Amino acid sequence: MYNGGKIILGLIVFIGLMAAPFIFGLGKGNAKPNPSIDTPAIKAMEKKQCVEAKAVMKTEHMKMLNDWRDSVVRDGKRLYVATDGKKYDMSLQNTCMKCHSNKAQFCDKCHIYVGAKPYCWDCHIAPKEGA
């Protein structure tokens, strides 16, 4: 092999560089996001229950918000009859955020972690925090 030493050295340096982020990141890991439900409205609730079960909300809220939007804006149906039969006004600003009045500690926590950039807040008004 011509210039074998240089090639091998180059390869070692290359692999080292590529692997550096993984090696330095070993064992550190990003802390799992822990969205807070510590708001006055939720504290005042006897049974801390969202529109649907927690697991459903966790995985389906994005789809649910899309369905809510289409139902309210396009079909003019604005009440949601949940699985448990309770009725909710389908409104991000007037229903979701009335309880989850801590956008920075709730929505943003996971969205930043997973790099999701929902454009809800370009138009919808987030509640004033610290109030």
Added chain:
Amino acid sequence: MKIERREFLKLAGLSAIFGLGGTAIAASVQQTPSYIPDPKELTGKRWALVINMDKFKTDADVKRVIEVCHTKHNVPNIPNPKQEVKWIFTEMMENVFPEQQDKYLTEHYKHMPFLTLCNHCANPPCVRVCPTQATFKRKSDGIVMMDMHRCIGCRFCMAGCPYGARSLNWIDPRPYLDPKKINPEFPTRMKGVVEKCTLCYELIAVGKIPACAEASNGAIVFGDLEDPKSEVRKVLAETYTIRRKPELGTRPSVYYVIGGMKDAGKGA
């Protein structure tokens, strides 16, 4: 253990069938959530407004109505007229009713600011040209709605609307909202979408009449055009009314009374 290709495919097929069937059973057990209209909602087949210009005595009357609408819907106050956004606004009679122009017209009307807004046409050109159906006509009550989520800001609707009722957000509207007056229950808009009056669909949905009619002290009458007993129809039956550019065939749902509701037929 050696598995034949034939055996493997059989197994895979079977497990796929079970998998699909399983989820279907699970889904049918749970009660699926549903969407229903608010029972308080006002119901009508074609909402309309009758604007009695004679009841707007002063500029303050007109301004109050505009102010109520624009505050309620977080409509920004942008000073540059090329970028302004408006839902309900005034124009001179020569612009609102260009075909009615006449040198000898009563001076009073010549210089009177006419209130104008989206006409919620029965045959809306803006809906026809919208490539994304962001603006659409509600089948239930004839409101020409805006779905801001879908608007791509192409402005075909602005070109299509013969009444200039639509505004594009050329810039981010939020800095032009009065922070003290922001309505936290209604969204704002973003740069690049077209907006207009939505006949207060959000108020109708909870059993209230549009904000302009509410604030007008009876100068704007709201009702169902298809209901012979509605207040709108009563006014239309008793009074001579005109609509903007009816010759275009858009069939506007906003009527104007000029020259006195009570003195109809006697002239202004």
